[in-house]
Amino acid sequence: MTDATTTTLPRRKRLNLNVLGPLLAMVALIIIGAMLNLSFLSPENLTNVAARSAFIGIIAVGMTFVITAGGIDLSVGAMAAFVAGVMIMVMNALVPVMGAGVPLVLVGMAVALVVGIAAGLLNGVLISKVGIEAFIVTLGTMGIYRSLVTWLADGGTLSLDFALRGVYRPVYYDGILGLSWPIIVFAIVAIIGELAMRHTAFGRHCAAIGANEQVATYSAVKVARVRMATYALLGMLVGLATIMYVPRLGSASGNTGVLWELEAIAAVIIGGTVLKGGFGRVWGTVVGVLILSLIGNILNLASIVSPYLNGAIQGVIVILAVVLQRESKSAK
Amino acid sequence: MKRRDIFKGAALVAGLAVATGAQAQDETYTIGVAIPSATHGFMGGLNFHARDTIERLEATYPNIEFVLATAGDAAKMVNDVEDMVATRGIDALVVLPFESEPLTSPVQAVAEQGIWVTVVDRGLTVEGIEDLYVAGDNSGFGQLAGEYFVDNLDEGDNIVVFRGIPTTIDNERVDAFTAALDGSGINILDMQHGNWNRDDSFTVMQDFLSRFDDIDAVWASDDDMAIGVLAAIEQADRQDEMWVVGGAGMKEIIGRIRDGDPQLPANVSYPPAQISTAIELTALGLVSDTPVSGRFIIGSQLITPENAEQFYFEDSPF
Numbered sequence: 001m002t003d004a005t006t007t008t009l010p011r012r013k014r015l016n017l018n019v020l021g022p023l024l025a026m027v028a029l030i031i032i033g034a035m036l037n038l039s040f041l042s043p044e045n046l047t048n049v050a051a052r053s054a055f056i057g058i059i060a061v062g063m064t065f066v067i068t069a070g071g072i073d074l075s076v077g078a079m080a081a082f083v084a085g086v087m088i089m090v091m092n093a094l095v096p097v098m099g100a101g102v103p104l105v106l107v108g109m110a111v112a113l114v115v116g117i118a119a120g121l122l123n124g125v126l127i128s129k130v131g132i133e134a135f136i137v138t139l140g141t142m143g144i145y146r147s148l149v150t151w152l153a154d155g156g157t158l159s160l161d162f163a164l165r166g167v168y169r170p171v172y173y174d175g176i177l178g179l180s181w182p183i184i185v186f187a188i189v190a191i192i193g194e195l196a197m198r199h200t201a202f203g204r205h206c207a208a209i210g211a212n213e214q215v216a217t218y219s220a221v222k223v224a225r226v227r228m229a230t231y232a233l234l235g236m237l238v239g240l241a242t243i244m245y246v247p248r249l250g251s252a253s254g255n256t257g258v259l260w261e262l263e264a265i266a267a268v269i270i271g272g273t274v275l276k277g278g279f280g281r282v283w284g285t286v287v288g289v290l291i292l293s294l295i296g297n298i299l300n301l302a303s304i305v306s307p308y309l310n311g312a313i314q315g316v317i318v319i320l321a322v323v324l325q326r327e328s329k330s331a332k
Numbered sequence: 333m334k335r336r337d338i339f340k341g342a343a344l345v346a347g348l349a350v351a352t353g354a355q356a357q358d359e360t361y362t363i364g365v366a367i368p369s370a371t372h373g374f375m376g377g378l379n380f381h382a383r384d385t386i387e388r389l390e391a392t393y394p395n396i397e398f399v400l401a402t403a404g405d406a407a408k409m410v411n412d413v414e415d416m417v418a419t420r421g422i423d424a425l426v427v428l429p430f431e432s433e434p435l436t437s438p439v440q441a442v443a444e445q446g447i448w449v450t451v452v453d454r455g456l457t458v459e460g461i462e463d464l465y466v467a468g469d470n471s472g473f474g475q476l477a478g479e480y481f482v483d484n485l486d487e488g489d490n491i492v493v494f495r496g497i498p499t500t501i502d503n504e505r506v507d508a509f510t511a512a513l514d515g516s517g518i519n520i521l522d523m524q525h526g527n528w529n530r531d532d533s534f535t536v537m538q539d540f541l542s543r544f545d546d547i548d549a550v551w552a553s554d555d556d557m558a559i560g561v562l563a564a565i566e567q568a569d570r571q572d573e574m575w576v577v578g579g580a581g582m583k584e585i586i587g588r589i590r591d592g593d594p595q596l597p598a599n600v601s602y603p604p605a606q607i608s609t610a611i612e613l614t615a616l617g618l619v620s621d622t623p624v625s626g627r628f629i630i631g632s633q634l635i636t637p638e639n640a641e642q643f644y645f646e647d648s649p650f
Contacts, residue, residue, distance in 0.1 A: 037543060044568070045542040052535055155370020155379055156650050157556075159584070173567055249530050249563050253373065255556075256531070300524060300539035307525050308498055 021324045022271055022287045025317075029294045036302040047180060049290070049297050051172070054182035055080070057289040058241040060264040061193040061282055062234035066134075067268050068197070068280030069230045070210035071127065074138040076238050077260030078145035079119050083242040084252035085149040087112045088158045100163035108168075108246075113239040119145070120235015124228035142261070150254035160250040172247040182244040186286075189237065193282040203280075206230060210277025267292055270321045291321065361423045361618045362397045364416035365611060366409055367452075368430050369402040373556055374580060377604035377650025378428070384647075385608040389615050396615055406430040410438045417442055424448035424614050428607065432457050448617065452610045464617070466610040466628045468602045473632040474505035477551055477577055477600045478512025480634060484597070487517030489548040492540045494526040494533055494557045505553060505579075521547065526557040533560030541568045549575050555582035555599070562595065571595055580604075581635060581643050582650055590640035599635040601643060604650055606630050 033040040059076050066073050091108040098104045119141070126137045152158065160168065175181045197203035205226045208216040217223050246252070269275055270291055271284025295317055299310050365386065370376040379402060386398045399420050403409035409430045416422045425442055429435035429451065436456040443449045443461050451462040481491065493509070496502040506523070513520070521544050526533030533552065540547065541564060550565075552558035558578030565571055575595055578585050580602045588596050609630060617624035635643050 039542045042542060045539070048538045048542065052538070150370065153376075155376025156373050249534060249559060251530065251559070253530075254370075255529055258529075296535065297539055300536055301543050303522050303524070307495070307523070310525075 019272070019284075022284055022291065022321060025270075025321050025324070026287050026291050026294065029291060029298065033294065033298045033301065036298065036304070040298070040301055043178065045297070045301075047178065047183065049293050050183045050186075051180050053289045053293040054186040055241045055245050056260055056263050056267060056292070057186045057286060058189050058237050058244070059234070059260065060267040060285045060289050061189050062230075062237035063264045063268050064193065064271070064273050064280045064282050064285045065197070065203075065206050065230045066234050067265070067273055067275060068203075068210050068277055069206040069227055070213065070277030071134040071227065071230060072138065072265070073123060073231065073234055074135065074261050075119075075123060075141040075145060076234065076264060077257035077262075078142045078149070079116070079235065079238050079257075080242050080245065080260060081149045081252055081254070081256035082119070082145035082152075083112050083115045083239055084246050084256055085152045085158050086115050087242060087246060088160050088250075088252055089152060091164060092161045095161050095164060100161060100167055102167065104164065105168050105171075109243045112242045112246075113236055116235045116237070116239025116242065117232055118235070120232045120238070121228065123235070124231030127231065128224040128227040146254065149252065149256070153253050155254070157251050157253040160246065165247070165250040168247040168250070170247075172244060185240065185244060189240070190282060190286045197280055197282050202226065202229070207278055207280060210274075210279070212278075263289075263292055266318050270318060288321075291317070360395045360397065362399060362420055363424045363426060363611070363614060363618070364399045364401070364413070364420065364422040365607075366401050366403065366412050366416070366425070366427045367607065368409070368428060369404045373582060373650045374602075374604055377645075377648050378607050380648045380650070381605040382607045382611065385611045389611065393615060393619055396618065403430055406434040409435060413438050413442060417445065417447065422447060424450065424618055426450045426452065426607075426610050426614050428452040429454045429456060436461070448614065450610050450614045452607055463625045464610070464613060464628065465626075466606055466613070467630070468606055469629050469632050470501050470504040470602075471508040473579060473600050473602050474508030474510075474553075475512045476632050476634050477553070477579065478509040480577060480598050480600075481518060481549060481551065482513060482516045485516075485518050485548060488519070490519045490521050490544065490546050491549045491551060492521050492537075492544070492547055493523040493551045494536065494553055494561065495523055496525070496528040496554055496557075498525065509551065509553075526552070526554075526560065528554050528556055530556050530560040530563075533557040534564050535560075537561045537564035538567070541565070541570065547574045549577070552576050552578045554579050555585045558585060558596070565595075583644065583646075583648060586635065586640050586644045589635060589637055590644060592637050597636070599640075599643075601633045601635055603630060604648075605645075 039045055063073060087108050090111045091104060094104055094107060123138055123141055126132050127134045171181055173180060175184060205221045208219065208221055209223055209226060213223060267288035268285050270288035271281055273280045273284065295314050299313065365382060367378060367382055368375055370379040382400065386400060389396060390398060399416055399422065401412035403412055413427065425447055427439060432454050436458050439449060439456060440458060440461045449462045450464040450466065453467050495506055524536045526536050537560060550561055552561045555578040558576050561576055575597050577598050579600045581599055585596060585599060589599055609628060613624045616622050
């Protein structure tokens with residue numbers, strides 16, 4: 001804080017490197033992809049990649065706020081599966097009453113958002129009011145939501161009513177101007193998230209809490225309330241991601257959303273947000289999500305290595321992306 | 333629970349009644365059944381069939397009592413098995429090992445006490461422990477699917493293959509499949525892991541569709557993966573170009589085969605009801621002189637629209 005004047009210049013330089021890191025990685029991946037396979041740059045493939053990034057992406061934007069405020073949420077993947085399960089069951093139950101039409105789909109969407117917010121609030125209350133470690137709370141709720149959805153599905157799969165699936169399907173597959181709805185929603189969430197992080201009191205409060213909780217308290221930041229809000233916001237975005245996810249295959253099972261939490265956290269960190277909190281970058285998270293999806297896509301398109309090694313390649317690239325940033329940061 | 337207690341009471345009364353009479357004929361037995369809990373579709377079906385069979389056998393044989401335990405991991409399954417022996421005094425154990433390695437010596441200890449052991453689906457790492465081994469036929473599963481492709485495709489046709497989670501089961505199936513295709517002139521464009529997961533398979537199929545202009549058929553090798561594959565094909569609007577063969581006989585898929593869906597011409601069974609075979613044979617061996625020791629491999633069968641009805645289980649979750 002006190003030596004702000006002396007670090008201004010180097011920080012600007014450093015930021016440039018730091019900012020460019022993930023972007024350069026993404027550009028490099030796109031070039032590699034295009035060289036390996038011509039169909040990589042086809043509009044269908046690019047929209048496929050963007051659309052499949054949307055679920056993790058929407059969640060990762062919320063995760064950026066949680067991590068910036070010094071927290072973590074391991075329950076989002078299981079939460080998404082649980083929200084999807086509840087949503088499908090409610091919608092199926094209401095088909096005889098409301099008929100398979102647009103109003104019922106809207107009810108289903110409302111259910112997803114409400115269940116998501118409630119699940120997020122539960123995490124938030126346990127963490128900020130009861131004062132249990134975020135890691136432990138969300139590890140616990142992860143197990144709870146995962147078993148609940150398995151139990152709801154009786155170990156099998158919950159499937160959306162067939163007639164309803166036809167009505168709901170366009171939400172994933174259709175869109176405007178060649179962009180499907182998940183991409184549009186992801187973009188809107190990302191833009192609002194970026195603005196909220198940079199230009200609102202909420203965003204600054206998150207960074208302040210993550211940087212130093214005590215200082216934030218003395219600066220009249222309502223720490224507990226802001227922290228709770230980050231988890232509720234993340235819960236709502238999980239609900240929103242589920243709204244986009246359910247029309248894709250029209251089903252949910254104990255297998256849904258496995259490891260989404262780790263992908264979301266990885267995307268946030270690749271994007272330049274600090275895992276310990278105090279600094280967050282929403283657009284970086286978006287780049288991080290796209291990098292993760294591109295790796296999977298390129299490996300599928302090229303099949304240059306044994307598919308057994310796909311996970312290893314993803315791991316190497318994730319670590320490399322973060323190492324590059326740390327290098328540029330420590331090179332003061 | 334209640335029903336079990338009723339039978340316990342009935343068994344007690346029966347026991348008292350025959351205490352003076354011919355005792356040898358009405359001896360009571362306890363069979364312990366230890367299986368993994370219902371964490372995905374196939375295990376959900378297996379749990380359903382296990383409960384269903386136990387209910388039926390309890391009605392058929394009033395002198396047999398069952399103890400069913402489901403475990404979410406190998407350590408809990410070991411505890412379950414030990415508890416069954418220590419507190420319930422089981423006469424026979426039917427176990428589907430969660431993992432082969434950690435269950436081998438606990439099950440061996442059970443066998444050494446003279447308790448009948450039936451092992452289902454996943455073998456133990458030491459041979460000769462179990463009295464009866466019941467399993468599906470993974471090689472047959474792949475081979476049957478491969479033969480269907482050879483019979484229904486021409487030389488030069490292109491297919492893509494979906495693999496499961498990397499395991500011995502997956503290797504056996506895929507090896508048998510590729511062996512069956514040998515010399516047929518059918519090209520396997522690529523094989524990727526869909527991990528027996530709908531979402532992963534959807535993504536992989538999207539990428540296959542961007543990459544290959546000409547695909548004539550897909551071996552999804554599992555019905556969960558087939559669901560993801562079908563959704564991706566529908567999105568690309570290429571339903572008329574290719575058909576899909578899944579596997580294991582999921583209810584939704586079998587229903588569509590029965591109704592003559594041109595995209596789903598066939599399926600290969602790998603029945604979760606193999607647990608019923610194991611429990612039935614074990615009970616039969618206890619109450620009668622029928623010899624049931626050895627190996628019972630349930631052959632995989634080709635399911636087509638003609639015979640799909642007999643593979644459709646209305647109440648099963650799978």
